[in-house]
Amino acid sequence: MNEEQAKERILELREMLEKYNYEYHVLDKPSVPDAEYDQLMKELIELENNHPELHDEHSPTSRVGGAVLDFFEKVEHTVPMLSLGNAFNDQDLRDFDRRVRDGVGSNVTYVAELKIDGLAVSLTYQDGRFVRGATRGDGTIGEDITNNLKTIRSIPFKLKEDVMLEVRGEAFMPKKSFQKLNAHREEEGQELFANPRNAAAGSLRQLDPKIAASRNLDIFLYGVGKLEGHSVDSHDESLTYLSHLGFKTNPEWKKCANIEEVIEYVNSWQEKRPDLPYEIDGIVIKVNSLYQQEELGFTAKNPRWAIAYKFPAEEVVTKLEGIELNV
Numbered sequence: 001m002n003e004e005q006a007k008e009r010i011l012e013l014r015e016m017l018e019k020y021n022y023e024y025h026v027l028d029k030p031s032v033p034d035a036e037y038d039q040l041m042k043e044l045i046e047l048e049n050n051h052p053e054l055h056d057e058h059s060p061t062s063r064v065g066g067a068v069l070d071f072f073e074k075v076e077h078t079v080p081m082l083s084l085g086n087a088f089n090d091q092d093l094r095d096f097d098r099r100v101r102d103g104v105g106s107n108v109t110y111v112a113e114l115k116i117d118g119l120a121v122s123l124t125y126q127d128g129r130f131v132r133g134a135t136r137g138d139g140t141i142g143e144d145i146t147n148n149l150k151t152i153r154s155i156p157f158k159l160k161e162d163v164m165l166e167v168r169g170e171a172f173m174p175k176k177s178f179q180k181l182n183a184h185r186e187e188e189g190q191e192l193f194a195n196p197r198n199a200a201a202g203s204l205r206q207l208d209p210k211i212a213a214s215r216n217l218d219i220f221l222y223g224v225g226k227l228e229g230h231s232v233d234s235h236d237e238s239l240t241y242l243s244h245l246g247f248k249t250n251p252e253w254k255k256c257a258n259i260e261e262v263i264e265y266v267n268s269w270q271e272k273r274p275d276l277p278y279e280i281d282g283i284v285i286k287v288n289s290l291y292q293q294e295e296l297g298f299t300a301k302n303p304r305w306a307i308a309y310k311f312p313a314e315e316v317v318t319k320l321e322g323i324e325l326n327v
């Protein structure tokens, strides 16, 4: 094929592969068999190698990891990534609810979300294209890990709308991937990761993105930092909008009319937690109205409009060689 046809085919393959990638990794509903996806990817890699002048950092081929870095650049978060106050029992949640209602009156609804046990990250999009990804760091200064985050297949390179957006989420390693990774490390006589959170953090701190690409990481987005080109009035609307843009949001969130419904949700998920394919360490509860969030504001370091209910650490049965210790 000539130059013009090659260019056309490259652009066509990029569109197709991005769409198939979205169906598989965000919707979990692939429309083509893996073999067809792999065949198309192989064709695109070949065509791009023969046409370096058509290089595009947002091509689906750049998901497999690019150049090895010497270090990570520091990044300042335009909107600081806050931390969360904790609740440990129902009374703490009722106290939180009372403080909220003292602040904004009794007409308040909440959104409850699973608290994914991973690594908090922030993704920046300009004109709807992924331009940078960073760790939370200390909430103000994080590390630029764009190259590694690009290997997470559920992170869209191009959004459904050309908005300027800074979105927050939790990168994590699914339980099955964690077990496979540690089994492999055990065979190789390497040190094991203690838990999926450490494995995800360790993978995203690798200077070689090919390592991150091999770790089957995933992400759920849960909050908007900066947003230009669209406006929302409530948190549940933000989650719906993020999903509309093409982001993977956790499907288990629930709008609760009052704190009693929140307590029900918390107790139900404390039971169902072991059945999830990823680890959670609690539930995050947020005042739904963004206007009321503004009114409530922040303490020195936490929002007054959100709290994290922490589950007790899961019992661990340590099995040494033949000896069973119930800890």
Ligand SMILES: CC(C)(C)c1nc(N2CCN(c3ncccn3)CC2)c2cc(C(N)=O)c(N)nc2n1
Pocket (backbone or CB within 6 Å): 082, 083, 084, 113, 114, 115, 116, 117, 118, 120, 136, 170, 222, 223, 284, 286, 303, 306
């Ligand atoms: C936007 C707010 C501040 C309300 C917020 N903050 C969160 N976090 C803050 C503390 N973080 C943190 N991380 C490290 C050290 C200190 N704090 C880790 C993220 C949230 C984490 C999750 C999750 N994990 O699934 C979630 N569904 N919603 C969150 N929402």
